[in-house]
Amino acid sequence: MRYTAVGKRIPRLDAPAHVTGQTRFAADLALPGMVWGVMLRSPHPHARIRSIDAKKASLMPGVLAVVTGRDFPALASGKVRYQGEAVAAVAALTCDQALAAARAIAVGYDPLPVVTDVRTAIEPGAALVHEDSRRGGMRNVCDDTTVKRGDVAAGFAASDAIFEDTFETPWVHQGYIEPHASIADYNPVTGKLSMWTSTQAQFGVRSSVARLLKLPMSRVRVVGTPVGGGFGGKGGVILEPVCAELSRRCGRPVKMVMTREEEFLANHPCGASVLELKTGVKKNGELVALRARLLFDTGAYGGAQSGTGATLVQGPYRIPNLSVQAYSIYTNKPSAGARRALTAPHVHFAIESQLDIIAHALGIDPLEIRLRNVIGKGDPVVGNGTMPYSLPEKVIRAAAERSGWGKRAKQRRRSGKAVGVGIAAAHWTCWAGGSSACVHLNEDGTVSVITGAINLSGTDTSFAQIAAESFGVPVDRVTVQVGDTDTAPRNDGSHHSRVLFGVGEAVRRACEDAKRQMAEILAGELGANADRIEVSDGELRAPGARPLSLADAARRATSYRGAVAGRAALTELPYAISSSAQVAEVEVDRETGQVEVKRLICAQDVGFAINPLSVEGQIEGGASHGLGYALCEEYVYDGGKLLNPNFMDFRMPTSLDHPKFEVALVEERLDGGPFGAKGVGEPPTIPTAPAIANAIFDAVGVRVRQIPITPERLYWEMRRGRRQ
Amino acid sequence: MSAGHTLHLRINGEGREVAAHPAERLVDVLRDQAGFTSVKEGCGAGQCGACTVLLDSRPVVSCLVFAGDAVGHEITTVEGLAENGQLHPLQQAFINHGAVQCGFCTPGMLLAAKALLDENSRPSVEDIKHALTGNLCRCTGYEKIIAAIQSVSGAKPRQQRASHAAGGRGAKGAGR
Numbered sequence: 001m002r003y004t005a006v007g008k009r010i011p012r013l014d015a016p017a018h019v020t021g022q023t024r025f026a027a028d029l030a031l032p033g034m035v036w037g038v039m040l041r042s043p044h045p046h047a048r049i050r051s052i053d054a055k056k057a058s059l060m061p062g063v064l065a066v067v068t069g070r071d072f073p074a075l076a077s078g079k080v081r082y083q084g085e086a087v088a089a090v091a092a093l094t095c096d097q098a099l100a101a102a103r104a105i106a107v108g109y110d111p112l113p114v115v116t117d118v119r120t121a122i123e124p125g126a127a128l129v130h131e132d133s134r135r136g137g138m139r140n141v142c143d144d145t146t147v148k149r150g151d152v153a154a155g156f157a158a159s160d161a162i163f164e165d166t167f168e169t170p171w172v173h174q175g176y177i178e179p180h181a182s183i184a185d186y187n188p189v190t191g192k193l194s195m196w197t198s199t200q201a202q203f204g205v206r207s208s209v210a211r212l213l214k215l216p217m218s219r220v221r222v223v224g225t226p227v228g229g230g231f232g233g234k235g236g237v238i239l240e241p242v243c244a245e246l247s248r249r250c251g252r253p254v255k256m257v258m259t260r261e262e263e264f265l266a267n268h269p270c271g272a273s274v275l276e277l278k279t280g281v282k283k284n285g286e287l288v289a290l291r292a293r294l295l296f297d298t299g300a301y302g303g304a305q306s307g308t309g310a311t312l313v314q315g316p317y318r319i320p321n322l323s324v325q326a327y328s329i330y331t332n333k334p335s336a337g338a339r340r341a342l343t344a345p346h347v348h349f350a351i352e353s354q355l356d357i358i359a360h361a362l363g364i365d366p367l368e369i370r371l372r373n374v375i376g377k378g379d380p381v382v383g384n385g386t387m388p389y390s391l392p393e394k395v396i397r398a399a400a401e402r403s404g405w406g407k408r409a410k411q412r413r414r415s416g417k418a419v420g421v422g423i424a425a426a427h428w429t430c431w432a433g434g435s436s437a438c439v440h441l442n443e444d445g446t447v448s449v450i451t452g453a454i455n456l457s458g459t460d461t462s463f464a465q466i467a468a469e470s471f472g473v474p475v476d477r478v479t480v481q482v483g484d485t486d487t488a489p490r491n492d493g494s495h496h497s498r499v500l501f502g503v504g505e506a507v508r509r510a511c512e513d514a515k516r517q518m519a520e521i522l523a524g525e526l527g528a529n530a531d532r533i534e535v536s537d538g539e540l541r542a543p544g545a546r547p548l549s550l551a552d553a554a555r556r557a558t559s560y561r562g563a564v565a566g567r568a569a570l571t572e573l574p575y576a577i578s579s580s581a582q583v584a585e586v587e588v589d590r591e592t593g594q595v596e597v598k599r600l601i602c603a604q605d606v607g608f609a610i611n612p613l614s615v616e617g618q619i620e621g622g623a624s625h626g627l628g629y630a631l632c633e634e635y636v637y638d639g640g641k642l643l644n645p646n647f648m649d650f651r652m653p654t655s656l657d658h659p660k661f662e663v664a665l666v667e668e669r670l671d672g673g674p675f676g677a678k679g680v681g682e683p684p685t686i687p688t689a690p691a692i693a694n695a696i697f698d699a700v701g702v703r704v705r706q707i708p709i710t711p712e713r714l715y716w717e718m719r720r721g722r723r724q
Numbered sequence: 725m726s727a728g729h730t731l732h733l734r735i736n737g738e739g740r741e742v743a744a745h746p747a748e749r750l751v752d753v754l755r756d757q758a759g760f761t762s763v764k765e766g767c768g769a770g771q772c773g774a775c776t777v778l779l780d781s782r783p784v785v786s787c788l789v790f791a792g793d794a795v796g797h798e799i800t801t802v803e804g805l806a807e808n809g810q811l812h813p814l815q816q817a818f819i820n821h822g823a824v825q826c827g828f829c830t831p832g833m834l835l836a837a838k839a840l841l842d843e844n845s846r847p848s849v850e851d852i853k854h855a856l857t858g859n860l861c862r863c864t865g866y867e868k869i870i871a872a873i874q875s876v877s878g879a880k881p882r883q884q885r886a887s888h889a890a891g892g893r894g895a896k897g898a899g900r
Contacts, residue, residue: 177774177860179765260766621863647772658866
C-alpha cells in the first residue's frame with residue numbers, strides 16, 4: 001500500500017506558532033479584571049495543624065478572598081503530610097499583595113516524626129502518614145499487589161545458581177520547563193466556571209473540580225492550554241480546584257502560576273523505590289524463578305505504583321515461576337505521580353542490572369542471555385494474556401546490530417579513561433483508554449478534526465495525516481482542533497502512550513464514518529448502493545457514475561443533509577505491547593567517576609511510524625530523560641526537607657551531556673492502532689538507565705545498584721572496589 | 725512598583741514607553757507591560773534560559789536583568805526575528821528539523837542560537853552545544869536542535885564533512 005500522508009516526515013503543525021512566540025501558554029493569558037492567587041504551603045514535612053488564623057490576612061490591602069483547609073477540602077486540614085503541602089490560599093489584586101497576605105496567615109504547627117524511607121516506613125513503630133495505612137504487620141501501606149505464577153520454591157530448587165540483589169531509584173521531577181499555571185473564571189450570574197489550565201487531562205480536571213466545588217459537570221468548562229512539557233507531571237489535578245474556589249469566592253478571574261520551587265516541592269514528581277530481587281537460573285542462563293519485593297515510595301497521597309510495578313517485573317523475559325509482592329508506601333514526601341512510564345524505569349533498572357550481573361557471573365554475553373530468555377509468541381505475559389508476537393527479540397537484535405555488538409574494538413584505557421558498552425531491554429504496553437474524535441467534512445472538501453485529547457507529542461499533526469490519508473487529500477486541507485470539555489467529545493488524559501494509539505484510531509474511524517455518511521446521502525442521486533460508493537484519493541466514486549471531487553461531493557452532501565459529521569468512540573482496543581532496547585557506550589574517568597555517554601542506540605517497536613520525525617523526537621527525548629535518571633537527577637532530602645528544589649542543584653542533562661542518539665525503528669503492523677501505529681512516548685525512557693549502568697560495569701568492573709550514578713557515587717564504589 | 729515611572733525601551737527595533745520601575749525584572753516588563761509573552765519564565769533564577777532575550781547582540785536571562793539596565797540597549801525577542809513576514813532561517817530550520825516539541829524553551833533557544841551565529845557563522849557541533857548550555861530543553865534531547873542550527877550555519881553538515889575530507893577538498897568551511 002502506497003500512502004500519501006501517513007508515514008511522512010511532516011513538521012509539527014504547531015511549530016510555526018512556537019518559533020514565532022505566538023503560542024499562548026496558560027501563564028501568557030489574561031482576562032479582564034483578573035487577579036492573582038497564591039498558596040501558603042507548609043514548611044514542615046509532617047505536622048499537626050494546631051491552629052490557623054487568616055483574619056489579619058483577609059483585611060490586608062488588595063485581598064479579595066482567603067480560603068483554608070477548614071473550608072475547602074483540597075487544602076490540608078488536621079495535619080500536613082509533606083513539605084510544601086498547601087494549607088491556605090489567597091486571592092488579591094496583585095501578586096505581591098497576595099504573597100504578603102499569605103505570609104500573614106498564622107498557622108500553628110506541632111511537628112510530628114517524619115517518615116522518609118520506605119524500608120523503615122513499613123516497620124512496626126514507624127510513624128503513620130495516614131492513620132488507616134496498617135496492613136498485616138506492615139505500616140504505611142497505601143496499596144499492594146501480589147503476582148504469583150508456577151512454583152517459586154520448586155524453581156529455586158531446580159536452579160543452578162541464585163542471585164539476590166537490591167536496587168534503589170530516586171525521586172525525580174519530570175523537569176518540564178513550563179511551570180504549571182491555571183486561570184479560573186467563575187461567573188456568579190450564570191453559575192458557570194471556566195478554566196484555562198496547563199494539564200494533560202482536561203476531563204480529569206473537570207471531574208475533580210466539579211466534585212470538590214459541588215458543581216454539575218455541565219457548569220464546569222476546562223480549556224486545556226498548550227502544555228510546555230508534562231511527561232506525567234501534569235496528569236493529575238494541581239492548582240485547579242483551589243484556583244476555582246478563589247474565583248468563586250471573589251467573583252473575579254483568578255490566575256495562579258507555580259514557582260519552580262513549588263513545582264519541585266508540591267507537584268507530582270516521580271517517587272523513589274527499593275527493589276529486592278531473588279532470581280534462580282540454570283547454568284546456561286535460563287531464568288527459572290524470581291521472587292521480588294518491590295517497595296515504591298508513593299509520598300503523601302500518591303498510590304497505584306504497586307499494580308503496574310508488580311506486572312512489569314517479568315520485563316521482556318520468560319520466567320516460569322514468579323512470586324512478586326509490590327507495595328506503594330506512604331512517606332512524608334510529595335504525592336508521587338508518573339514520569340514517562342509509571343514505575344517501569346524503576347523496575348527495569350533492577351531487572352536489567354541483575355540480568356547483567358547473572359550474565360557476567362555465568363560467563364554469558366549480556367546480549368546472548370537476553371536472547372536466550374526473551375519472551376516470544378505464545379508466552380504468558382503477567383496480567384495480559386499471552387504474547388501475540390515475537391517483536392521483543394527483533395527489537396533487541398535491532399539495537400545490537402545497529403551498535404555493532406560483538407564487533408566493537410576493545411579499546412580500553414584510552415587516554416586514562418575506561419570505555420564500556422551495555423545493553424538493556426524493556427517491556428511496556430500502550431493502552432487506548434476512552435478515546436473519541438469528531439470529523440467534519442466542510443463544503444469545500446476540507447476536513448476538520450476535533451478531539452478532546454491534549455496534544456503533547458505532536459499527535460495533532462499525526463491526526464491530520466491520518467485524516468488526510470483517509471480522504472486522500474493533502475495534509476494542509478485538514479485542520480485539527482483540541483476542543484475544550486464543553487465542545488469536544490470526552491477523552492481520557494494524555495498519558496500511558498495512548499493518544500496516537502487510541503485517539504488516532506478514533507480519528508481514523510470517525511473519517512470512515514464521515515465517508516459512509518456521504519455515501520448514504522449521495523447514493524440516491526448517484527443511483528448506486530451506498531456500500532458500493534468509495535471515497536479515496538480525494539474523490540467519491542460510484543459504479544457507473546462519473547467520479548465527484550471531494551469538494552463537489554461535500555458541497556452536495558452538506559446541502560442535502562446539513563452536515564457531514566463523522567464520529568467515533570472506543571475503549572475496546574486491546575493493549576499493544578511496545579518493546580524497546582538500547583545500547584549505551586560510555587567513557588568513565590577512573591580518577592573522578594565522571595561518566596560520559598558517547599553513543600546511545602535506541603531501538604523500538606513502534607508498529608508504524610505515522611510521522612517518523614515526531615517518532616524520532618519522542619525517542620530521543622525519552623532517552624534523554626533516561627540519561628538524566630541514570631546519571632544526575634535526584635531529589636536530595638534531609639529529614640523530609642528537600643535540599644535541591646531548583647534547576648541548579650537538581651541537575652538535568654544539558655546540551656553538553658547528550659550523546660549522539662541513533663534511532664532504529666522496528667515497524668510491523670500487528671496491533672490495532674491507526675494503520676498499525678502504537679504509542680511511542682514512554683518506552684524510550686525505560687531501558688536507558690540500566691543500559692548505561694551496564695556499560696559502566698563493562699568499563700570499570702564496578703556494579704552500582706543505586707541511581708543516579710553520580711561521579712561521587714561511582715568514585716566511592718570504585719574506591720571500595722566492589723566487584724560482582 | 726511602577727507608579728509614576730516610565731521606561732524608554734527599544735524592543736525589536738521600535739521605541740516603546742512602558743510604565744515600569746527600573747528595578748522591575750525585565751522579564752515582567754516585557755511580558756506584562758509590553759506584551760511580549762514569547763519571553764517565558766521557567767525558573768525565575770537564571771537556570772533554565774527560557775526567558776532569554778538579546779540585549780544588543782548578547783543573550784541574557786531576562787529574569788536576572790533589571791528593566792532599567794536594558795534602557796539604551798536594543799532588546800530582541802523572538803517576535804523580532806522574522807523580517808517582512810519571512811521567518812528567520814533559524815526559525816524555519818527549527819520547524820523543518822523537528823527541533824520544536826512543546827515549544828516552551830523554543831524562543832529562548834532560538835535567540836541563543838542567533839547570538840551564536842551572529843558571532844560565529846560556522847560553529848562546530850561543540851560550539852553549538854556550548855552556546856546552548858544555558859538553555860534547558862526537556863523534550864528533544866537537543867539532537868534535532870543542534871541539527872537545525874548546523875543546517876543554517878556556514879559549516880557543512882557532519883556527514884558531508886567527513887566525505888569532503890576524504891575527497892581531499894580540504895578543511896575550508898569544515899568547521900573545526
